[in-house]
Amino acid sequence: MTYNFYTVAIAEFIATVTIARPPVNAQNGPMREELITIFETLGEMEEVRVIILTGAGKIFSAGADIKERVGITAGAGDYARNNRIVRNFFDVVSDCPKPVIAAVNGPMIGAGFVLALCADIMIASETASFQMPEVNVGLAGGTAFMTEHFGRSRARAMYLTGRTYPASELYRLGIAEAVVPNEQLLDEAIIYAREIASKSPLAIQAAKQGFINVKEMPVRDAYRYEQTLTVGLSKTDDAKEAQRAFVEKRQAKFVGR
Structure with missing residues (x-):
């Protein structure tokens, strides 16, 4: 470029x-x-x-x-x-x-x-x-x-x-x-x-979006919103890979899915 x-x-x-x-x-x-x-x-x-x-x-x-x-x-x-x-x-x-x-x-x-x-x-x-x-x-x-x-x-x-x-x-x-x-x-x-x-790009992007969106929310509502992010991430291949890697004591390999 x-x-x-x-x-x-x-x-x-x-x-x-x-x-x-x-x-x-x-x-x-x-x-x-x-x-x-x-x-x-x-x-x-x-x-x-x-x-x-x-x-x-x-x-x-x-x-x-x-x-x-x-x-x-x-x-x-x-x-x-x-x-x-x-x-x-x-x-x-x-x-x-x-x-x-x-x-x-x-x-x-x-x-x-x-x-x-x-x-x-x-x-x-x-x-x-x-x-x-x-x-x-x-x-x-x-x-x-x-x-x-x-x-x-x-x-x-x-x-x-x-x-x-x-x-x-x-x-x-x-x-x-x-x-x-x-x-x-x-x-x-x-x-x-x-x-x-080195982290899951999906988790990193969700975390950044969380920081942006919760700024104007009361803490109670902000945390509930973040929980919805976590639920969505838990269904991804990256989350499953991260959890397997943790149990197997190895470096996770993330693909952004």
Whole structure:
């Protein structure tokens, strides 16, 4: 697969998607639409069980391309189109049926930070940092993502000041799974990806769907919903194979059925 703003490599059931829009991987409309296509495609590919999302160069993503924003025309439908593409850009990552690991190689700024937060697991380089500078350019957007992951005071202080914080703060708060030296970043992400890819793809996808759907449910209803997922999975060949392998003390061989 060849793209203008990304490279995509697939091996061992793992797809590695690298943002490649130098110099700072800023996001514009065509770049966002291309990522939507990539994730829609990977989400349906049987040979892909996990996706790693990272950035080329020293910056994960500097966020929205302000040069493009200046060209948006009021009254011509430009704002509506831009907003729809931006929403879909984030949703296609968070709603992807395959788990997504953000391997954050450097600063993630504004929409770049939100993109990383849309992944299921975040692993960051020691050189990574995060910032929500929307107010610095006269805008406001993304507070919903901040309040989902941060407490009231931290979310508002971060957003209203536009301060930059080190990736170690994300680890301290339990938002990042790990912070590692830059040269170890992709290796660490692949360790997690391989472990996930070794499980039943049906169980992994059901688990991710469970995480998505139970967010807005009361605990009682959420657990009942999850029980229906378990009942459905118990009838699959993968579940039967996993149980046989457990009893026989061997590695299970999953086929996704």
